Amino acid sequence: xxxxxIRNLSVRIRGSDTRLLRSVSFEVDAGEVHGxxxxxxxxxxxxxxxxxxxxxxxxxxVEGQIWLDGVDLLTLPPALRRSxxxxxxxxxxxxxxxxxxxxxxxxxxxxxxxxxxxxxxxARADARALELLAEVQITDPARVLRAYPHELSGGMRQRIxxxxxxxxxxxxxxxxEPTTALDVTVQKEILRLIAAMQARHGTxxxxxxxxxxxxxxxxxxxxxxxxxxxxxxxxxRDFFAxxxxxxxxxxxxxxPKYTDPAASLIxxxxxxxxxxxxxxxxxxxxxxHG
Amino acid sequence: MADxxxxxxxxxxxxxxxxxxxxxxxxxxxxxxxxxxxIPKGEVLGIVGGxxxxxxxLGRALVRLLEPTGGSIVFDGQDITHLGEDGLRPxxxxxxxxxxxxxxxxxxxxxxxxxxxxxxxxxxxxxxxxRMLEAxxxxxxTRGFASRYPHELSGGQRQRIxxxRAIALRPEFILADEIVSGLDVSSQAQVLMLLAGLVRDLxxxxxxxxxxxxxxxxxxxxxxxxxxxxxVENAEVAQLFANPQAAYTRALLDAIPLPDPDQVWx
Numbered sequence: 436x437x438x439x440x441i442r443n444l445s446v447r448i449r450g451s452d453t454r455l456l457r458s459v460s461f462e463v464d465a466g467e468v469h470g471x472x473x474x475x476x477x478x479x480x481x482x483x484x485x486x487x488x489x490x491x492x493x494x495x496x497v498e499g500q501i502w503l504d505g506v507d508l509l510t511l512p513p514a515l516r517r518s519x520x521x522x523x524x525x526x527x528x529x530x531x532x533x534x535x536x537x538x539x540x541x542x543x544x545x546x547x548x549x550x551x552x553x554x555x556x557x558a559r560a561d562a563r564a565l566e567l568l569a570e571v572q573i574t575d576p577a578r579v580l581r582a583y584p585h586e587l588s589g590g591m592r593q594r595i596x597x598x599x600x601x602x603x604x605x606x607x608x609x610x611x612e613p614t615t616a617l618d619v620t621v622q623k624e625i626l627r628l629i630a631a632m633q634a635r636h637g638t639x640x641x642x643x644x645x646x647x648x649x650x651x652x653x654x655x656x657x658x659x660x661x662x663x664x665x666x667x668x669x670x671x672r673d674f675f676a677x678x679x680x681x682x683x684x685x686x687x688x689x690x691p692k693y694t695d696p697a698a699s700l701i702x703x704x705x706x707x708x709x710x711x712x713x714x715x716x717x718x719x720x721x722x723x724h725g
Numbered sequence: 726m727a728d729x730x731x732x733x734x735x736x737x738x739x740x741x742x743x744x745x746x747x748x749x750x751x752x753x754x755x756x757x758x759x760x761x762x763x764i765p766k767g768e769v770l771g772i773v774g775g776x777x778x779x780x781x782x783l784g785r786a787l788v789r790l791l792e793p794t795g796g797s798i799v800f801d802g803q804d805i806t807h808l809g810e811d812g813l814r815p816x817x818x819x820x821x822x823x824x825x826x827x828x829x830x831x832x833x834x835x836x837x838x839x840x841x842x843x844x845x846x847x848x849x850x851x852x853x854x855x856r857m858l859e860a861x862x863x864x865x866x867t868r869g870f871a872s873r874y875p876h877e878l879s880g881g882q883r884q885r886i887x888x889x890r891a892i893a894l895r896p897e898f899i900l901a902d903e904i905v906s907g908l909d910v911s912s913q914a915q916v917l918m919l920l921a922g923l924v925r926d927l928x929x930x931x932x933x934x935x936x937x938x939x940x941x942x943x944x945x946x947x948x949x950x951x952x953x954x955x956x957v958e959n960a961e962v963a964q965l966f967a968n969p970q971a972a973y974t975r976a977l978l979d980a981i982p983l984p985d986p987d988q989v990w991x
Contacts, residue, residue: 589776618775618776619977619980620976621775622980626982645909647984648981648983651982651983652986675984685911686910689910689913689914691910691913691937692984693939693983696942699943700914700939700940701914702911702914702915703911703915
């Protein structure tokens with residue numbers, strides 16, 4: 436079995452029969468970087484939240500299995516499930532400013548997790564935080580540990596969240612659009628940093644993004660979502676050589692590409708949208724009757 | 726062709742409120758430092774730069790939402806650098822702006838008909854309703870949208886309303902400030918192609934602010950690259966991409982992740 440195996444996962448808004456994820460299945464090997472691609476509302480962040488057990492209150496899992504390292508998380512009692520996720524998973528969020536508490540110094544925000552959840556001593560956690568900030572190439576880490584979030588730039592804050600995600604050596608990290616709020620030049624530095632850290636620590640990474648350019652740089656495999664339905668799963672190299680699903684193809688053609696302006700920014704044709712919506716409806720029909 | 730805008734030695738500084746002493750004036754921080762360029766009529770000018778480079782400040786100075794502290798801006802033969810609000814009012818119709826976030830730039834309590842029609846009435850234009858409906862046609866939305874509210878629309882549709890509001894006034898110049906950065910790629914492509922078509926059909930002059938050089942390449946004829954409030958490069962689009970001169974332009978280009986796993990990206 437793969438390290439992470441999602442099987443037939445469906446989530447819906449409580450009390451409605453509209454599914455937000457429609458029987459999603461995919462596998463991620465240990466140490467693999469897997470992209471979750473789709474437009475807003477496609478459900479890509481929802482997958483990460485379902486794995487971490489942080490779905491919004493109004494959303495519930497209808498059915499499915501989330502196997503992580505040989506255990507189906509959804510069958511565990513809540514307390515055990517939380518401690519298992521806490522020990523083996525971490526999140527790199529999109530917005531580095533709202534993810535950090537503005538009224539607390541950086542140091543405590545990195546070490547809390549180590550002390551409270553993993554039971555480390557304060558001294559050991561502090562030493563680890565220093566080591567991590569150096570690893571994410573922050574010069575003068577001692578000063579940064581004492582700083583407040585507003586004193587740091589966006590790129591610097593994102594480095595801190597990366598350090599924090601790797602702090603407890605998780606086996607799976609979910610990166611939810613970690614560079615969307617950044618400039619291209621900073622984005623490049625951050626992506627290279629995430630890739631280097633991932634490779635060094637051998638962490639599996641689920642990379643949520645809407646940017647196929649970014650996927651082609653950091654991922655080994657990907658899946659494309661439309662309306663909560665997986666329309667294509669592929670190895671990155673195969674996907675960019677020849678995307679199979681019409682919607683995936685259209686998405687790639689809509690992506691800006693300065694080297695080939697004539698073949699980029701082509702709007703997704705209505706016919707493709709209609710066809711993909713019909714496929715979503717057909718999947719729902721089959722699910723209700725199955 | 727004649728220049729619609731001529732900008733000479735433009736400087737702009739703003740008070741730095743993070744360093745304001747409790748009593749007395751805040752120190753000023755220089756945002757733009759001596760920019761000179763011109764925008765010929767009918768041109769689509771791209772303004773590109775990283776965050777904090779001054780590109781939005783430059784845009785806001787062009788449509789005189791901000792007053793420059795030095796240099797001059799000439800619009801269609803008239804010096805508008807320090808023109809007061811009374812002097813600007815007749816010009817306001819002629820240079821319009823489309824904003825980055827269509828949710829916060831459309832009044833949530835107004836119907837689309839008021840959002841597009843309001844400025845028309847304000848400028849005393851005739852046939853407000855007809856022009857409003859025509860603007861909806863032009864941006865490819867059905868006339869039924871007139872009675873809706875912004876929250877009922879998708880992001881792409883909202884940005885079309887932003888475009889409709891700007892073109893309904895029959896302006897000569899439109900400033901589009903990062904208008905697709907909040908949209909998904911599929912709506913991004915639609916909105917950009919729509920804008921490009923309208924600019925061509927209506928003979929508009931456009932300044933297009935973006936951090937994304939790929940988008941600039943598709944849409945613009947000329948590009949100004951800003952870095953820390955200074956123009957580091959000003960070139961024809963084809964030339965900029967074929968042979969970028971400034972080190973900063975090259976860094977920007979190299980940082981773009983192309984959707985291609987074989988691109989060397991170090």
